[in-house]
Structure formats: C-alpha cells, structure tokens
Amino acid sequence: MLFSIDYIATIINSTIRMMSPLLYASLAAAICAKADIFNLSMEGAMLVSAFFSIVVNYFTKSVVLSILAGVMASVLVSACVGFFVLKLKASPVVVGLAINNTVAGATTYLLYIIFNTRGVFTHPSLVGIPKIRLPFIEKTAVLSTIFSGLTLLDYMSFVIAILVYLFFYKTVIGYRIRAIGINSEAARSLGTPVEKYQFLTISFSGILCGFAGCLLSMGSVRLFIENITAGRGYIAMAANHLGKSHPIGVLFASLFFGCCQALGNFLQNTSLKTQITSSIPYVATILALIVFTVQKRYAKQKKMLEVFNKDAASS
C-alpha cells in the first residue's frame, strides 16, 4: 500500500503545496543575496503577510484585497529592514532578528485585539484562494491527484522563478544589480546609486514573501496560527545557499525542502512520534548543508589526486 501510485501522487501533490511558499521565500532570499544584502527577515515578512491577509479576508471577504493587504504589509516590513540596514547602516543580523521577533509578538497581540482569540483564528466565512481546475488533466486519476487543490499563486511561483532568472541574467537593471552583488565598491565608483538599487531589491523581495504568506494562510487552509511560518524563512535561507542564489538552483532546493516537509507530514500518520516527524524538515536542512559542503570538498580533493597520479605516471 505504501508504494501505490496514488500514494505517491498524493505525496507529490503535497510536495508542491509545501514547496511553493518556500520557493517564493527562497527567491526573495536569492535576490537579496544577489544584491549583496544580508536579509534575515523573510520569516517576519511572511508572517505579517499571512496575518494581514486573513484580517482583510475576514472583513472584506475579497481574496484580491486580502492578497493585496498581505503583500503590502510584507513590503512594508521588508522596506523597514532595508531602511535600517542600508540607510542607517545597522547590523543586518540584529535588525533581521529584531524584526522577526517583533512581528511574531505583534501578530499574536493583534490576533487577541482584533479577534479576541489566542493561538488560532479561523472562521467559516473566510474565503480561500480559488483552486485552479485544469480540465485536460482531470481525465487521468493520477494527474488529477497530483495537481488537485493548487491555486493560481502555486503555479505562479514557478513562473516567477523563471522571470527572476530572466530579470537577472537578461535585463540591464538585473545585470547592474548582479554587479553590485559582486563588488559594490566598484559599482559605487562608477556612479551607481548602490543603496537605491539595494533598497528596491529588498522591497521587491517583500512582494515575494507576501505571496508566500498568503499561500500559508489562504492556500491549502484558511486560518491564521501564531507563528504559522514555523521557520520557513530560515529554511529559505538554506535553500538559497544550496541553490547558490541562482533562481533555477533555488527552485530545485525548494523542491527538496518541500518534499521533506511533505514526508514529515505524511509520517505523522504512522506510528512515529510527532516530535520526530515534525523535526524532519529541519534535520534535513542541516544534513543537506553538511552533504553539500562535504561533497564540494571531496570533489576538489579527487581532482587534485587525479592530477598527481597522472603526473606521477608521466614522470
């Protein structure tokens, strides 16, 4: 039963759902890294978006307005980070952690003020992001399982990954931002307003985090839980590292972490302790980073050995 086709299809479906918010956040991390900004605040940006999209959703019942509110809140938070780090030259680590903690506290508090509840808020009147139905796929059972319940935002995450790629590697502005990331001093000496570009980049990363937050609160579910992001912002940083800040590399890294989360969720239904299953994505993160580094070093050593051997043979 474990390996039936349907079962695998469900896992794939769950992987995609887990993956798309991660992909948005990882892309946000990647574009910041490309522009030489150390951004820790994806976590906070996602959380604030998840919260405000639910608030606006409750009061307006409009998905579009909710997403708009979520994205705007997230951009605001990211722009704040940009202001502190780029304009006031504060330490990015301190600012990032401070923002994340502030947002966590503020959302909990506002949850109580606005909805008078603690922990979780959900309501039957909340509207989810509409699911996209693809008629040509529904004919096959497996395919329809794989793609069931996906929203426009899920599909869009892949498109955006490709757009980000095109932006960085084909457009003039993208090229300039990449140059800033490689040597900001040189860019400055050529008269580029480095901080301006960086500020725009981190603000744009807020849009991506905004989408991620909306997906968390209105994608598969319709609710807000305290700390609903559960460290995804930090996993996104790992994904960015594994994907070497390249949009397509980041796509595959998020796929990997999405898969780990999906597996973690599925194994909850088995006899394994939830403490163990829910730690799977995080343990996987650490393992992946270790393997990544070790493998890199190993490849280098192997190459050195090869040359030495060839040399010894020839002389």
Add this chain to the structure above:
Amino acid sequence: MILEMKNIVKVYDRVVANKNVSITLEKGEILAIVGENGAGKSTLMKILYGLERPNSGEIYINGKKQVFRNPSDAMKQGIGMVQQHFMLFDTMTVTENIIYNNEISKGVFLDIDANRKKVRELSKRYMLEVDPDKLVKDCPVGVQQRIEILKILHQNADILIFDEPSSVLTPIEVDELLKTMKRLSNMGKSIILITHKLGEVMEVADRIVVMRDGEVVAEKRREETSIEELSYFMIGRQTTSPVIKDLEPCKEVLSVKNLSKVDESGKKLLGNINISVRGGEIVGIAGVSGNGQSELIKCITGLDTDYTGKIEVCGINVTNKGVGFIRKAGLAHIPEDRYYWGSAKEATIAENVLMGDENTERFSKKGLLNFREIRKHVYRIVENYGVKVSFLAQKMKELSGGNAQKLIVAREIEKKTPFLVACEPTRGIDVGAMEFIHEKLIEKRNNGGGILLISSELSEILKLSDRIYVIYEGRIEHEFTNKNLDSRKLGFLMLGGKTA
C-alpha cells in the same frame, strides 16, 4: 589648457594633505606627479575625481569652473581614473565590466552581442587587446588594467588619471602600459601619472611636478631634468647604494622539499620545488609575477596548507601547519598585498603594529594588554622607520599607501625572527624610504637573519640577494649566486629561456 586645479587645500582631521596646490594640464600632455610617501598626490587626484571634496580651491575644465560632488560628476566632465586597487566585477565577463553604466540595450534587455561588438571596436581603436568573453578573474593583472583603461575610455574620458599603475605589473606589462600611455596621448588624451619609479617618468612624461609635504616644490619639463635631480627634489638629499659585506651563511632557516600544489580545476601551480635559505643570507626569487610566487609564499607562510612536500622553518617541521604555528617556529612575513593580508584597514595604527605579538609577555600580562609598553613600542617603530602618521590611534586606512607599506615592513622586521619572507617589500614606496628599507633588510641579514625576498623589481633582487632562484611556470629552474649574473641574462631566464 584642458585642466587647471587652482589653490587646492585639503585638510583631514589633523593633517594638511594639500596646501595650496595648483597644477595645469594641456591637451595631449602626459603630466607626472612624483613625491615622497604622504606628500598628498593621491589626495589631489581623489579631489579631481570627485572622491574627496577640497576645503578650498577651484577646478577648471576647458576654462569653465566645475564642482565635483562625486565620481559621476567628474566622469561627466571627461575625467576617468584607473584606481590602484582595481575596481572590477571578478565573476563577470570583460564585456560586462567595460560597458557597465553605458550599456546598449534592446528595450529592458541587455543586448550582449551589440555590447560585445562595441568592446571589440574600442579594443581595436586603442590597440588594447582583450577577449570580450573571458571572465575577469581569469585575466592576468596586466589585462585587468587594460580593462580598467578601456572602461574609462568607454565613458569617453579625455583626462586619464593613473595612480601608481605600474606597481602591480610585470616588467613587460609595464613597457606595454607606457606605450599605451604614449599612444593615448598622441590620440589627444591627456594623462596624469603618479608613480615612484622615476625611470618611467623619464620615459613618458612631458612635464613633471614634484610634491613634498602637500606642496608643489618643483615643476620641470622632462628635457630639463634628470632622475638624480628629481630624487633630490623629492627627498632633499642624494641617494646612495648600500654596501653588502661578505658573510659566511650559518644554519638553515628554511628548507622546502618537493613542494607541489594543484588548484581546484586541476591546474598545476607548483611542481617539485626545492629551496633553502640560511641565516645570514638574502635569497631572491626572480620571476615574472604569476609564475607561482604567490602560491609558493602562501605555502611557506601557512596561509595555504593544501599541498604536498615538506617544509621546515628553523629546523622545525611545519608541513601543512597554519600561520600561528609557523610564526612561532621563527617566521616573519611581509605579505604581497598590504591591505588584504598585511593589515586591518579599520583598526588603528597601534593595533596593526601589535598584531601577532599581542600574546607575548612583553605586551600582555595574564590576558590584559600592557598599553604603556605597546605605546612605547609603536612610537619607536613609527619614529625609526619614518612612517608619516598624525597620531597612534589613527586608522590604518587613513595612511597614504606608501606609509601603510612602511608600517607593515617595520612591524615584521622588528619582530626580529630568524627568518623573514619579504614579498615586494618596497611596493609603492618612495626612493628615499626604499633605500632605508633596503638598509634595514641588509642589517637583518648581517645580524644573522635569513631572508627570502620576492620582488618583481629585478633591480631590487640583484641589489640585495646573495643567491637567486629563478621561478618559471611553478618550477624553480635555476639557482645562482649573485656574482655571476647580470640583469639581461636573468630577464631572459625569467621568461623561460634556457641557459646555453
């Protein structure tokens, strides 16, 4: 007159870097500015390029008064500067580096083909050969400088500033650069050249301005002056050459056996190197830079521990050991790059002098620093070596290039270790100070110290070394005692020539 700088005054915290400096520049002229370390040459150029603002004084371009608030203002008026530390995007291609900020685009997209074509044209017009698609980090230093020059030509600069452009180049690359400057000036570009190498000045400059202590002290046309006169203007005395007395070398302070190294891509950097240095001798390594000198030094000093072979310092096996261990064994090291390996730019002068000695009994007790002793020591070094600083808590990055170099040299010599690795010890240093550092190196040798000297200045190697190794493509090809060698022959061997 294309440029006139009039009565420029620039005061930093407690230093007057420029006192009423005035210079002029004609179209198509090459003007050389020479002077001691800390004379204010770089400051003047930074003002011209908009990197610093003068406290008073005016700049006229083509007779019109201009105020530069930042480099882009200066660029707009046709001023370009080849920075001493290259400002390049390492992991981008040559094309991407040259076109930056003046890209040809198709809508929002970058038109790589058109840009590449543009770079080809430019490179052809000025006869500065580059491969447009190569990554900058794969280009040798000389080519990187060419890229810098093309970059400012691409911005349509008419006035080109070169601040110590030849200090990082090989002799052949220097020749090339001087030719390029001549060619550019014939094409109507005006050039300001700052350098400590008076030979270069006499070769290309039309006019020479000498600065001392922030003032212009002399101005001469090239035909009217000589190297001797210029150095007299600069340091106020005649230069002399040191006497090197004969000495019987004593015990071995460095022994390198079968050292080999391969880089990540599998390229062989060092092949089976065997060298030895004994106390009481200066051993030079001659070679065109980029032939493995940097790698060799990194292995010996422990900055790189990834190699095969055996290294001993003062009889202690230090193979694959880190810097701390080797320094304890008896190594001091004047590194090639004064800012990257040699100092902490944001730290103070005192802190930079202390580095590496903070744990010795002399300067700390039970983990607490002994500031009285430290101050005394730093003061003595600054005084003895004539480092121009304004106060001991000054930041390293505020020193002029040559003074920063002097401070590092002083620190390493004053460690009084049995073995010293000196890489380019006089890079960026004026003729007077160079003489002084040479004397100090010889003094160390006469006191029984062993010195491994790496320098791209052939004259320096020939002047100081007892023995010379020639390095070529990562291999030590020849070994000589200094007596049976002249610079022609050495130059020939450095290029991979074989002895007949």
